[in-house]
Amino acid sequence: MSGEHLLELNTVSKFFPIGGFFSRAKMTAVNEVSFALEAGRPEIFTIVGESGSGKSTLAKMILGSEMADRGTIRFDGSDIAGIRSRSAREAFMAEVQPVFQNPFEAFNPLTRIDEYLFATAHRFKGAKSRPEREALADKALQRVGLSLAEIRGRYSHELSGGQLQRVAIARALIPEPKLIIADEPVSMVDASLRMSIVNLFRELRDTLKVSIIYITHDLATAYYIADRVIIMRKGAVVESGDARTVLDNPQHEYSIALKNAVLPPDPSEASAIIRAREKTDKAFHTLSDQMGDKAFLHH
Numbered sequence: 001m002s003g004e005h006l007l008e009l010n011t012v013s014k015f016f017p018i019g020g021f022f023s024r025a026k027m028t029a030v031n032e033v034s035f036a037l038e039a040g041r042p043e044i045f046t047i048v049g050e051s052g053s054g055k056s057t058l059a060k061m062i063l064g065s066e067m068a069d070r071g072t073i074r075f076d077g078s079d080i081a082g083i084r085s086r087s088a089r090e091a092f093m094a095e096v097q098p099v100f101q102n103p104f105e106a107f108n109p110l111t112r113i114d115e116y117l118f119a120t121a122h123r124f125k126g127a128k129s130r131p132e133r134e135a136l137a138d139k140a141l142q143r144v145g146l147s148l149a150e151i152r153g154r155y156s157h158e159l160s161g162g163q164l165q166r167v168a169i170a171r172a173l174i175p176e177p178k179l180i181i182a183d184e185p186v187s188m189v190d191a192s193l194r195m196s197i198v199n200l201f202r203e204l205r206d207t208l209k210v211s212i213i214y215i216t217h218d219l220a221t222a223y224y225i226a227d228r229v230i231i232m233r234k235g236a237v238v239e240s241g242d243a244r245t246v247l248d249n250p251q252h253e254y255s256i257a258l259k260n261a262v263l264p265p266d267p268s269e270a271s272a273i274i275r276a277r278e279k280t281d282k283a284f285h286t287l288s289d290q291m292g293d294k295a296f297l298h299h
Contacts, residue, residue: 006076007036008072044201099172113155180211185201228242
C-alpha cells in the first residue's frame with residue numbers, strides 16, 4: 001500500500017561496537033536522522049559529507065543491508081524492518097536499486113558484462129527467453145547512452161570507468177525502480193566524464209520520474225544536481241533544505257568549510273584536506289585569541 005511518502009526516515013540511528021569483545025562502548029555512526037521523499041514527486045535528494053560522516057551507513061540502512069538500531073525507515077508506506085520473506089525482499093529490491101562508488105568492484109572481471117544485465121532482466125522482470133533479456137538490457141543501455149552491441153561479450157577491464165558506471169546505472173534501471181541510491185557514483189570516474197554521469201541522473205529524474213538519493217562529499221556537484229540537500233557530520237545532520245538556499249548561504253561552520261574547500265574527487269583525500277584545514281583554523285583562532293588577550297592586557 002502506497003503512502004504519501006515514497007521514503008520516510010524518522011529519527012534513525014545506528015551504533016557500532018568498539019573496544020573489543022567484552023567492551024560495551026559504542027560508536028554512533030548515524031544520529032537521529034530524519035527526512036522524507038514525497039511519492040509522485042521525483043527529485044534528486046543529496047546527502048553531503050566527508051568520509052566518516054555516516055552518509056554511506058545511512059545508504060546501507062535505506063537499502064536494507066544494515067538495520068537501524070533506533071527509529072524507523074518506511075518505503076512506500078511500509079517499514080523496511082518488516083521485510084522478512086524472500087519474495088518481499090525481491091519486491092523491495094526491484095523498487096530500490098543501488099549504484100556504487102567503484103564500478104570495477106561491482107562486476108566480476110571473469111564474467112561478461114552483458115550476463116549481469118541478462119541475469120537482472122531474468123530476476124526482476126521474469127524475462128525467460130534470450131531475446132526478452134536482450135531487449136530489456138538494450139533498452140536500459142540506450143537510456144544511459146550505450147547499446148547492447150557496444151558491450152556484448154566484453155569484460156569489465158575492456159571498458160572505461162565512465163562506460164562501466166553507465167552499465168551499472170543501466171543494470172539498476174532494468175527493474176524500473178522508484179528510487180536509486182547512488183553512493184559517490186562519480187568519484188572513480190575520469191574528470192572529463194564526471195559531468196556526463198551527473199547529467200545522466202538529472203535526465204533519469206525527468207524522463208523516468210525516478211527519485212535519486214545522491215551521496216557525495218563534493219558541494220560543487222551537489223549544487224549542480226540537487227533539488228534538496230542535507231549536510232552530515234559525525235553521523236548527524238547539521239544543515240538541510242533547498243539545495244540552492246543551503247549551498248549559496250551555508251550557516252553551519254562545517255558547511256562553510258566544505259564550501260570553501262576545493263576538494264579532490266577521492267573521498268579519503270578530501271576528508272584529509274578538511275581535517276587539516278580544521279586544525280589550521282583552530283590554531284589560527286587560538287593564536288588570535290591569545291593575541292587579543294595580550295593586546296587587552298597591554299592597554
